[in-house]
Amino acid sequence: MANKRTFLLAVVLLCACPVLVAGCKTTDVIDGLGAVQVGGFRLSESQVGALKKTAVALEKAFTDITPEQEYYVGRAVGATLLGKYQPRTDPQTVQYLNLVGQSLARVSDMPETYGGYHFVLLEDEGINAFAAPGGLIFISRGMLRCCKDEDTLAAVLAHEIAHIQLKHGLQAIKTSRLTSAFSIMATEGAKQAGGVQLAQLTGIFEDSIHDVTATLVNSGYSRAFEREADVAALEILGRAGYDQRALVGMLGEMKQRLNPQGLDFAKTHPDPADRMADLAPQLAGVKTPTGMALRQQRFQRLLGSI
Amino acid sequence: MGLRIQLVLVLVLSLAATAVWAGQGWRSVAVRQGAVRVSPMPFGKIIATLGYGERVNVLAEQGLWFKVRDQRQGREGWMHSASLIAKPITLKPGERLGGGASEDELALGGKGFNAQVEAEYKARGKNLDYASVDWMERIQVSPEAMREFLAKGGLQSPEGGAGHGK
Numbered sequence: 001m002a003n004k005r006t007f008l009l010a011v012v013l014l015c016a017c018p019v020l021v022a023g024c025k026t027t028d029v030i031d032g033l034g035a036v037q038v039g040g041f042r043l044s045e046s047q048v049g050a051l052k053k054t055a056v057a058l059e060k061a062f063t064d065i066t067p068e069q070e071y072y073v074g075r076a077v078g079a080t081l082l083g084k085y086q087p088r089t090d091p092q093t094v095q096y097l098n099l100v101g102q103s104l105a106r107v108s109d110m111p112e113t114y115g116g117y118h119f120v121l122l123e124d125e126g127i128n129a130f131a132a133p134g135g136l137i138f139i140s141r142g143m144l145r146c147c148k149d150e151d152t153l154a155a156v157l158a159h160e161i162a163h164i165q166l167k168h169g170l171q172a173i174k175t176s177r178l179t180s181a182f183s184i185m186a187t188e189g190a191k192q193a194g195g196v197q198l199a200q201l202t203g204i205f206e207d208s209i210h211d212v213t214a215t216l217v218n219s220g221y222s223r224a225f226e227r228e229a230d231v232a233a234l235e236i237l238g239r240a241g242y243d244q245r246a247l248v249g250m251l252g253e254m255k256q257r258l259n260p261q262g263l264d265f266a267k268t269h270p271d272p273a274d275r276m277a278d279l280a281p282q283l284a285g286v287k288t289p290t291g292m293a294l295r296q297q298r299f300q301r302l303l304g305s306i
Numbered sequence: 307m308g309l310r311i312q313l314v315l316v317l318v319l320s321l322a323a324t325a326v327w328a329g330q331g332w333r334s335v336a337v338r339q340g341a342v343r344v345s346p347m348p349f350g351k352i353i354a355t356l357g358y359g360e361r362v363n364v365l366a367e368q369g370l371w372f373k374v375r376d377q378r379q380g381r382e383g384w385m386h387s388a389s390l391i392a393k394p395i396t397l398k399p400g401e402r403l404g405g406g407a408s409e410d411e412l413a414l415g416g417k418g419f420n421a422q423v424e425a426e427y428k429a430r431g432k433n434l435d436y437a438s439v440d441w442m443e444r445i446q447v448s449p450e451a452m453r454e455f456l457a458k459g460g461l462q463s464p465e466g467g468a469g470h471g472k
Binding site for chain 1 (some may be wrong): 336337338339340341348349358368387388389391395417418419420421422423424426427428430431432433434435436438439441442443445446447451452455456458459460461463
């Protein structure tokens, strides 16, 4: 008898799941059941409660960060970085940087994001590059100086695109913050967030932005995340037709220029030598692509004097 | 009605519901400007742009690309699978949503970190340069400029992508 009841519970859940995925709330479906009479059995209140609990858990898992929310997180991280560093706005630099960036983003595994990819050069002598969630990418003048040609610049940008594609920035947000945000959103019901809830959500938002920017600017990602981004960057460079070895070339140049005590990449990234060692096996047999000299010329012409 | 028949009925109903879901084959556009291309290629010609939350029916798959038909106007083309998600996207009341969402869905949309939270955060924040973020978001490269850039740099063919779209 008990087994049959368990079976029926499973059947009800099975029925409810597709409805949930198709857009209705499972909890509503279950609420609608009222005094549950399934297959001749009456489900006890505790059984209905258990059903509701499972449905709520399903809904929670479902309420992931949406692309729209990722976009707002990225904008806030961008506003923080741009509050600290001045962007370079001359049209020639902006256009060229965004052409290189787009040629890479479009061949990545995430060619489009909610707000799109946008690239900017920061007037900062430190060796830095940042990717805000959602597609805002920043490279410092100091980092640009480590790039001897377009392929090397592409390697830096491909690495940052990889961080976005792999959602590394979002993963810097503490899970507890998201759990709190989701519970506020759940109590919010069908109406817009009221004063208290808005204040609470904004507080969580503020802390989340702090988690991301502190990771980007101060603590850096783990070596595992950096390795993951380097591997994805190689794939992107290869698909776009750029020299995959440019990533290693850039790391070598960075190793030369980085001040180990510096507050830039030296602090936030693993030793370039370690990253180069991680990449070496992936580059065996890689051939030199065509057009490098053409790209080198336009890089020199457009960015050589910066 | 015997218990066995009732059980069979419940089971059939559940399977039917699952089948309806599995057979729907629709996706929501998860980006603000989702490009519908003539071919499953990163630089394929764009024949339509779909907005966030609009729905498409999936007609075929090729690697990371889906051949789709948009539910509102019936236009067909290729979209990258990363720009689509298999769940309904809901917007705030007043915002336009493609594909005809129910009132309930509309009301439930746009929650969490949204424009309202951003405005509140901006009011509280120090040293935040949202004007520069807005400027940055307006940066666009035209398809013509992209084509010329690729050709002159010896990169991919304008319609294709080296090793992509397999």
